[in-house]
Amino acid sequence: MSGWSYVAVDADGRRQTGKIEADDPPAVRARLREMGLLPEVVEPRGLRAASLDFRGSRISAGELAMFSRQFSTMLVAGLTIEKAVAVLAEQPEQEQMRDVLNSVREDVVAGHNLAAAMERQPRAFPRYFCAIVRAGEEAGALPVVMVRLAEYLERAQALRHKVGMALVYPVIVTAVAFLVVGVLLTYVVPQIVTVFEHSRQSLPWLTQVVIMLSDLLRATWWAGLIIVVAAALVARHMLRLEPVRHRWHRFLLGLPLVGRLRSGMATARFANTLAVLVGSGVPVVKALGYAGASLDDLVFRQGVNAAIASVREGVAISRALKEAGPFPSLLLHLVASGEASGELPSVLEQAARQQEQIVEARLATLTALLEPLMILSMGVVVLIIVIATLEPIIEMNRLLR
Numbered sequence: 001m002s003g004w005s006y007v008a009v010d011a012d013g014r015r016q017t018g019k020i021e022a023d024d025p026p027a028v029r030a031r032l033r034e035m036g037l038l039p040e041v042v043e044p045r046g047l048r049a050a051s052l053d054f055r056g057s058r059i060s061a062g063e064l065a066m067f068s069r070q071f072s073t074m075l076v077a078g079l080t081i082e083k084a085v086a087v088l089a090e091q092p093e094q095e096q097m098r099d100v101l102n103s104v105r106e107d108v109v110a111g112h113n114l115a116a117a118m119e120r121q122p123r124a125f126p127r128y129f130c131a132i133v134r135a136g137e138e139a140g141a142l143p144v145v146m147v148r149l150a151e152y153l154e155r156a157q158a159l160r161h162k163v164g165m166a167l168v169y170p171v172i173v174t175a176v177a178f179l180v181v182g183v184l185l186t187y188v189v190p191q192i193v194t195v196f197e198h199s200r201q202s203l204p205w206l207t208q209v210v211i212m213l214s215d216l217l218r219a220t221w222w223a224g225l226i227i228v229v230a231a232a233l234v235a236r237h238m239l240r241l242e243p244v245r246h247r248w249h250r251f252l253l254g255l256p257l258v259g260r261l262r263s264g265m266a267t268a269r270f271a272n273t274l275a276v277l278v279g280s281g282v283p284v285v286k287a288l289g290y291a292g293a294s295l296d297d298l299v300f301r302q303g304v305n306a307a308i309a310s311v312r313e314g315v316a317i318s319r320a321l322k323e324a325g326p327f328p329s330l331l332l333h334l335v336a337s338g339e340a341s342g343e344l345p346s347v348l349e350q351a352a353r354q355q356e357q358i359v360e361a362r363l364a365t366l367t368a369l370l371e372p373l374m375i376l377s378m379g380v381v382v383l384i385i386v387i388a389t390l391e392p393i394i395e396m397n398r399l400l401r
Contacts, residue, residue, distance in 0.1 A: 004028045008037035029106055038110050059097050059124045061160065065153035067097070072146035081142075082108045100124045113137055128273055128290035135280040145280045152276045156269060159356055163265065166363045170370045177378040182217070184385050189214040192389045203392055210388040246298040253299055253326070257369070261362050266300040267331055268355035271348045279345030285311055300326050317344075330354065 006028060007017050016037065022028040029039045059067075067088060074084035082105060089101035100121050107117035115134035118125040129149070136145030193211055203211070217224075238244045253259040273294045277287035285308060292304030303324035310320035318336035321327045331351050338347030 006032060006039060008032050008039045010037055026102075033106075033110065039106065059100060061153065061157050063097050064125075064129070065150060065157050067101075068146055068150035068153055072143055072150050075143035075146060081114050085114075114142070126294060128277060128294050131282050131286065131290050132276055132280045135277075135282045139281050148276055148279065152272050155352075155356070156272060159265070159268065159359065162360060162363060163261075166367050169367065170374060173371075173374045173378065177374070177381070180378070181381055181385070184382070185210070185214045185217050186221070189385070189389060190218070192393075204388070204395075206384070207388045207392055210385055242298065246302070249298045253297070257362065257366050261359060261366065262297060263300075263326070263328065264355050264359040264362060266295055266297045266326075267328055268352050268359060270295060270300065270304070270327075271331060271352035271355060275345050275348035275352060278348065284317065288317070303327065328355075 004022055005017070005019050007015060009015055020028055020031060022031060032039045070088055070091075071084055074087060075081070079087070085101055085105040085108060089098055089105060103121060104114070104117045107120055108114060112120075113134075115130050115137055118130045118133060132145060132149050133142070136142040139145070189210060193214070239248060249262075252262055270291050273291040274287055277290055278284060282290070288304060288308045288311060292301050292308070295301045295304065303321070303326045307317070307320035307324040310323060311317055315323075316336070316339055318332050318339060321335065322332050334347050334351040334354075335344070338344035341347070
């Protein structure tokens with residue numbers, strides 16, 4: 001038997017911590033339920049006490065989409081919620097996902113509904129996800145709702161994948177460019193300089209500049225590395241501050257291509273999330289709050305919060321979003337049309353699809369512009385270094401003739 005530390009909740013809702021001897025975590029949880037406690041965390045004894053404040057593991061968006069699809073399939077096949085979660089807990093190879101699903105299953109067995117069990121794992125299941133599940137349970141249409149949720153997550157994952165793949169090539173080209181230039185300046189140029197030193201000839205100004213850069217890079221590369229790492233750490237810390245992050249997001253939105261790309265992605269995600277929430281029966285004000293919370297861009301998130309205040313006062317959603325500022329006019333017109341026709345969820349889905357198509361088109365444009373520009377820039381830098389090293393050699397050959 002091994003020693004385990006636990007966090008559990010008693011019948012009065014108070015959280016208790018303690019230690020217990022058992023063979024494995026399931027045995028610990030069984031013992032705790034016999035004691036009238038609902039287990040939250042079970043950890044090997046000896047871990048830091050701070051770890052007992054664990055509230056579930058993070059799971060990726062891809063894992064969440066796969067879970068939603070598999071869970072909806074099992075519900076349609078007639079499995080109970082507890083049985084479906086138990087089966088899925090046996091499937092994932094990732095230990096974190098398995099632990100999350102086991103905790104959800106235990107809460108369901110203990111009498112909690114599925115949404116409440118998921119809400120006890122806030123790092124794994126976003127608030128909008130739990131809200132959709134709760135609406136499906138209350139409406140008695142959980143299988144249908146989970147199918148829609150799975151489709152939404154799969155579309156969002158596909159869009160993120162396309163954005164990521166579009167950025168891979170520029171990142172690789174940039175890394176290779178810096179590597180090539182670094183090798184030329186730190187290894188090739190110094191080798192050629194030794195030849196020039198014996199010739200005692202005056203060097204062209206371009207060659208002198210390249211030699212100075214080479215000497216500077218070889219002498220201070222470690223300082224440059226420290227500065228880059230320090231700047232990255234400072235930037236990371238500053239971006240955790242909401243005012244700084246808000247100004248940074250506003251600056252990105254003001255850039256010609258990048259701003260339109262971010263705006264399209266945020267709009268597509270907002271429309272998709274709101275469509276699933278409203279279509280699942282979540283009240284409009286709550287749906288707006290959850291959809292806004294799912295956004296990474298603070299400018300759009302604060303715009304949604306401002307729109308929520310207006311909707312509470314009776315203002316139409318389209319007008320409230322228009323007054324909030326950042327949303328494109330195409331989305332506003334479609335939302336207004338959906339409100340007038342009473343088909344807001346379907347119209348929002350159409351708006352999300354249109355925004356996704358716009359994002360894909362802008363990604364293609366951005367990639368088509370970046371690829372030749374980066375290759376051209378890399379070629380120009382290498383050409384300058386080559387000319388700077390060859391020009392003195394050509395002059396020496398002329399003198400010899």
